[in-house]
Amino acid sequence: MKVVTRDLELHTKGESDILNITEEIANEIESSKIGNGVVTIFVKGSTAALTTIEYEPGLKQDFPAFLERIAPRNIEYQHERTWHDGNGHSHVRASLIGPSLTVPIVDGRLTLGVWQQIVVLEFDTRSRVRTLVTMIMGE
Amino acid sequence: MKVVTRDLELHTKGESDILNITEEIANEIESSKIGNGVVTIFVKGSTAALTTIEYEPGLKQDFPAFLERIAPRNIEYQHERTWHDGNGHSHVRASLIGPSLTVPIVDGRLTLGVWQQIVVLEFDTRSRVRTLVTMIMGE
Amino acid sequence: MKVVTRDLELHTKGESDILNITEEIANEIESSKIGNGVVTIFVKGSTAALTTIEYEPGLKQDFPAFLERIAPRNIEYQHERTWHDGNGHSHVRASLIGPSLTVPIVDGRLTLGVWQQIVVLEFDTRSRVRTLVTMIMGE
Numbered sequence: 561m562k563v564v565t566r567d568l569e570l571h572t573k574g575e576s577d578i579l580n581i582t583e584e585i586a587n588e589i590e591s592s593k594i595g596n597g598v599v600t601i602f603v604k605g606s607t608a609a610l611t612t613i614e615y616e617p618g619l620k621q622d623f624p625a626f627l628e629r630i631a632p633r634n635i636e637y638q639h640e641r642t643w644h645d646g647n648g649h650s651h652v653r654a655s656l657i658g659p660s661l662t663v664p665i666v667d668g669r670l671t672l673g674v675w676q677q678i679v680v681l682e683f684d685t686r687s688r689v690r691t692l693v694t695m696i697m698g699e
Numbered sequence: 700m701k702v703v704t705r706d707l708e709l710h711t712k713g714e715s716d717i718l719n720i721t722e723e724i725a726n727e728i729e730s731s732k733i734g735n736g737v738v739t740i741f742v743k744g745s746t747a748a749l750t751t752i753e754y755e756p757g758l759k760q761d762f763p764a765f766l767e768r769i770a771p772r773n774i775e776y777q778h779e780r781t782w783h784d785g786n787g788h789s790h791v792r793a794s795l796i797g798p799s800l801t802v803p804i805v806d807g808r809l810t811l812g813v814w815q816q817i818v819v820l821e822f823d824t825r826s827r828v829r830t831l832v833t834m835i836m837g838e
Numbered sequence: 839m840k841v842v843t844r845d846l847e848l849h850t851k852g853e854s855d856i857l858n859i860t861e862e863i864a865n866e867i868e869s870s871k872i873g874n875g876v877v878t879i880f881v882k883g884s885t886a887a888l889t890t891i892e893y894e895p896g897l898k899q900d901f902p903a904f905l906e907r908i909a910p911r912n913i914e915y916q917h918e919r920t921w922h923d924g925n926g927h928s929h930v931r932a933s934l935i936g937p938s939l940t941v942p943i944v945d946g947r948l949t950l951g952v953w954q955q956i957v958v959l960e961f962d963t964r965s966r967v968r969t970l971v972t973m974i975m976g977e
Contacts (some may be wrong), residue, residue: 561700561839563874563977565944571919596702598739598834600940605820605951606892613794618777618787626791630769630908638896648896652904655891659954660940662739662799664834666704671832673744676798693949695876695942697836697975699702700839735841737878737973752933753884757916757926763929769908801878801938803973805843810971812883815937836975838841 561699564592568692572608572682575650576624580615580669581692582677588694589665597698599670600662604691607650607684609657615677623681629654650683657681665698700838703731707831711747711821714789715763720831721809721816727833729805736837738809739801743830746789746823748796754816762820766792789822796820804837806815839977842865850960853928854902858893859970860948860955865904865941866972875976877948878940882969885928885962887935887956893955901959905931928961935959943976 566588570579581601589599603610613619637648662679664671672678682688705727709718720740728738742749752758776787798818803810811817821827844866848857858880867877881888891897915926939956942949950956960966 561702561977563737563839565874565942596704596834597836600942602940602942602949604949604954606890606954611794612745614790616778616780616781618779619790619794622787622791623776623794623971626770626795631904636824638899639892639894642896648900651892651897652900653887655897655901656904656935657795658797658936658939659890661797662741662801662940664704664739664741664832666832666834668933669739671743676743676745693942693944695874695944697875699700700841716973735843735973736975750933751937752886755920757918757920758870758929758933760916761930762933765909765934765963796934797936800936801880801940803843803878803880803971805971805973810880810882815882831914834845838839 562594564696566694568694570680570690572688572690574682574687575685578620579680580677581680585678586670589696590655592696594665594696594698595668598662599663599665600695602693603659603680605652607647608690609654609681610661611657611679612676613679614675628667647685650685653683701733703835705833707833709819709829711829713826714824716821717759718819719816720758720819724817725809728835731835733835733837734807736804737801738804739834741832742798742819746786746793747829747831748793748798748820749800750818751815752818753814760814777813786824792822803818840872840908842974844897844972846972847970848958850966850968852960852965853963855960856898857958858955861960864948867974870974872943872974872976873946875943876940877943879939880971881958884969885925885932886968887932887937887959888939889935890954891957892953925963928963931961
């Protein structure tokens, strides 16, 4: 049984940027030599999140548009009173989607569907350097 | 420390079908002889998701009705331009809820509440054969 | 490789109570002497959930306000027909956010961002005693 961890740094372009990190995660699994187990991916910070999506241009517009409908940028957030940084909606969206994703590894490969990619969602209003922590456990 | 994986195939009836898989997961844990650890359940594909719910007829209507309100079927999705398959809302809902669920195992049992079941949510517009990957790790 | 589990009991004040459990989880990790691995936190029951948030007074209002907008208390839920306990919205919100959170542990510490706390969200309409299960795995 092994435990292999690595930090991954990403540059995001700010609000509604969606980054496909599937290949980076697959490469880390290959390097780890772990054949069967799980990888937990975690994004540090309270204005970004992780999920899976079919990474194609249409959905890269649809998913942010959906979030804008349910947690609009231009309504009043009490968070504004604490920080005055205009990103109340970013925090709400991040807590909704969540910072963590765990994916099984079987025979050294992620068990994703063919049209299913692992993505980081940047919700903050400005470009950020994001740290992802990947923790691979297995044998 | 052991790692036990198995694929589970499920037939869903399409849009808004909710399948209670608690017993199947409990049976796999029993077969694995793992007493303490976690099970990670993962649904392959980008139009289905996993969560827990009180599996009773009312909520089986309420949860899909909630999703129809926040991510309606009959609005415009850019995904449609890529594939013309009418399931933009299915993708949005799946990315929102997420494909992965991790549940602790204590003394060979899932640590669910009494009224809490593990469910697969089918969001695609047609019936599907779904593959779930279960990864049980522990001792 | 070690597996360490513990139950954590919490008293919540009912609807929209948000409890910061970061310190409790950090203490359990310290007690476990596990340096590298993951902690899975799971809330028993179908009307509470787990996520991370910047735990400050503004967002403690904004996140429940967001949920009230998308899954309002005072609309009709079919769940009401089963139980007549007025908490259909609580169940919907809990299934949306999810009962489980997995966070990496590196050098004996949670890999959270500086402004990122682990929280339990109580969605039920009354105060509850909640049981969280924490499962720490690693070496």
